[in-house]
Amino acid sequence: MAEERVERRLAAIFAGDVAGYSRLMGVDEEGTLARLNAHRREFLEPKIAEYRGRVVKRTGDGILIEFPSAVDATRCAAEIQRGMVDRNQSVEPEKRVELRIGIHVGDIIIEEGDIFGDGVNVAARLEGVAAPNGICLSDDAFRQVRDKIDDVFEDGGDQQLKNIARPVRVYHLRLGKATAKIETTKATLAKRPSIAVLPFQNMSGDPEQEYFADGMVDEIITGLSRIKWLSVVSRNSSFIYKNKAAALKEVADKLGVRYALEGGVRKSGNRVRITAQLIDAETDTHLWAEQYDRLLEDIFALQDEITMRVVGAIEPSLRKAEIDRISRQRPNSFDAYDLLLRSQQFVFAGMPKEAAKAIPLLEDALKLEPDYSAAHAYLSWCFHSRYGRGGLHEEDRLAAVHYARGAIALGNDDATALAIAALVLAYDAHEITTALKVFDRALELSNCNIFVLCWNAAILAWIGKTEPAIERAQLALRLGPFDSLRWRANHALAIAYFHDRRYADAEEAARNAIDVNPVYSLPRAFLTAALVRLGRLDEAKAMAQTVLECDPSFTIQGTARYSELEPAVFRPMADAWREAGLPE
Numbered sequence: 001m002a003e004e005r006v007e008r009r010l011a012a013i014f015a016g017d018v019a020g021y022s023r024l025m026g027v028d029e030e031g032t033l034a035r036l037n038a039h040r041r042e043f044l045e046p047k048i049a050e051y052r053g054r055v056v057k058r059t060g061d062g063i064l065i066e067f068p069s070a071v072d073a074t075r076c077a078a079e080i081q082r083g084m085v086d087r088n089q090s091v092e093p094e095k096r097v098e099l100r101i102g103i104h105v106g107d108i109i110i111e112e113g114d115i116f117g118d119g120v121n122v123a124a125r126l127e128g129v130a131a132p133n134g135i136c137l138s139d140d141a142f143r144q145v146r147d148k149i150d151d152v153f154e155d156g157g158d159q160q161l162k163n164i165a166r167p168v169r170v171y172h173l174r175l176g177k178a179t180a181k182i183e184t185t186k187a188t189l190a191k192r193p194s195i196a197v198l199p200f201q202n203m204s205g206d207p208e209q210e211y212f213a214d215g216m217v218d219e220i221i222t223g224l225s226r227i228k229w230l231s232v233v234s235r236n237s238s239f240i241y242k243n244k245a246a247a248l249k250e251v252a253d254k255l256g257v258r259y260a261l262e263g264g265v266r267k268s269g270n271r272v273r274i275t276a277q278l279i280d281a282e283t284d285t286h287l288w289a290e291q292y293d294r295l296l297e298d299i300f301a302l303q304d305e306i307t308m309r310v311v312g313a314i315e316p317s318l319r320k321a322e323i324d325r326i327s328r329q330r331p332n333s334f335d336a337y338d339l340l341l342r343s344q345q346f347v348f349a350g351m352p353k354e355a356a357k358a359i360p361l362l363e364d365a366l367k368l369e370p371d372y373s374a375a376h377a378y379l380s381w382c383f384h385s386r387y388g389r390g391g392l393h394e395e396d397r398l399a400a401v402h403y404a405r406g407a408i409a410l411g412n413d414d415a416t417a418l419a420i421a422a423l424v425l426a427y428d429a430h431e432i433t434t435a436l437k438v439f440d441r442a443l444e445l446s447n448c449n450i451f452v453l454c455w456n457a458a459i460l461a462w463i464g465k466t467e468p469a470i471e472r473a474q475l476a477l478r479l480g481p482f483d484s485l486r487w488r489a490n491h492a493l494a495i496a497y498f499h500d501r502r503y504a505d506a507e508e509a510a511r512n513a514i515d516v517n518p519v520y521s522l523p524r525a526f527l528t529a530a531l532v533r534l535g536r537l538d539e540a541k542a543m544a545q546t547v548l549e550c551d552p553s554f555t556i557q558g559t560a561r562y563s564e565l566e567p568a569v570f571r572p573m574a575d576a577w578r579e580a581g582l583p584e
Helices: 019-028 029-050 070-087 117-127 139-146 185-191 208-224 237-239 248-255 299-327 334-345 351-369 373-389 394-410 415-429 430-445 450-462 465-480 487-498 503-516 523-531 537-550 557-564 569-582
Strands: 007-018 054-059 060-067 099-111 114-116 134-138 152-159 167-174 192-197 259-268 271-280 285-295
Touching: 007 070, 019 029, 019 117, 029 054, 029 070, 029 271, 029 450, 060 070, 060 117, 070 099, 070 139, 070 450, 070 503, 099 117, 099 139, 114 192, 117 167, 139 167, 139 248, 167 285, 192 208, 192 237, 192 248, 192 430, 208 237, 208 271, 208 299, 208 351, 237 569, 285 299, 285 465, 299 334, 299 430, 299 450, 299 465, 334 351, 334 373, 351 373, 373 394, 373 415, 394 415, 415 430, 415 450, 430 450, 450 465, 450 487, 450 569, 487 503, 487 523, 487 569, 503 523, 523 537, 537 569, 557 569
Parallel strands: 099 134, 192 259
Antiparallel strands: 007 060, 007 099, 054 060, 099 114, 134 167, 152 167, 259 271, 271 285
């Protein structure tokens, strides 16, 4: 029998849904349905028909539409979003139906009126990374419309979309006046931190290693693309410099990036040496460099390991470089991202006085960009710090939880923002199940984010899940042996080891945490408890005095909020503190 021919065609695919639909239905189920149906009947369906769109199917709050051209799809999307803003003017903010739209041009399979294929999947994932009232286009769609649409496009860099094999370069359509000009990739990359991973040099003379070196670069680009705040130049762009001699400053200028990663691969027998160096192209200074010597056994496992280590090291290095850069910038030129950076020196100090300095900066950032998920997350952290160390005021706890929920709603693709929000939900709302799911989502996005690993480990340790807590804390230490966050990994290890009655290991972890962060009282308290259980009571009592020197307000009851996570973990720790003489 002849094989049945599959019907295919090239199409512009428009995927849309309602942002925060579950929340809207929870607040007002009947009202939400009535408003959505009215929008569909009175506005959305006529507009789709006007631009020759064919509604393929609806799925609850979602819609899939096929257009004959990317221009029609994008113009229709732009008019829909402008119209929805107008229609929502008279509606209370918490009840507004706001849409997210993704557009892709690709090959589709048609079967009984439905459409399938990778092109449909990409459009659906693009809709997932679009902001409320936003439109997100793939690189394929952008190339078709860039000279035909008068709104501004912002280059979002390469992004790893869920269940899509290779990173997709995305562009966000910023709705403005009809005369607005389309921004170039170079101009948009320059506004936010941006990096090009240049082709790694094959220094062994073995042509077979060319594939390994190129594959290494592909994996690193994919890993870096998961960092939401970083724009990553596509492989196609950076590989135009493969085997070409060019000054780094010239390359960075042409690609429109602030940072560049260079590297090389050298093979000798069954061993391989991989080098990598991160360079600030604006100042021509080295920010980080590392060398990895490994056995060349399982190539893919080796690529995964090196990618995890490189990406894990680059993210904190770039954060520090960005903070240093903003300290040299004139305050009157700050945008929301700059304000966020400026707040970091205060946010992560974790003390109420510093939080008070960060909060106005972050509130100003949200005035400029109300949907800035990282600003919501940092604010939640600030109020969490004020609550825990500023008198346990209920208004601070409620504010921390409020901003944490905002970060989760808006930052579904920002691993660090999700981790901060998860931490706050665990500590201040005691929503452990939700917090662990949010941590899992953050690790799906970036499995080598040291911040995520450290704080996930801490929560897991406090609830008695010591095996994954130890595993994630140790991974964080391997990825960032000199990272300033390593004290948090040891903080988690001290809790986990104490609960597992591995008191000597708990002592070592607590001492390691103190070495990195000598002013924080909790690691000293953990060390006190470990010394008690090791039978060294005099040392424990002396360490208990240093706890009070670091924090004169320290009491066992003051830390009792940890007991609400899992009393069986907290109670033995508290008993040891009492034996050492720490105040009730």
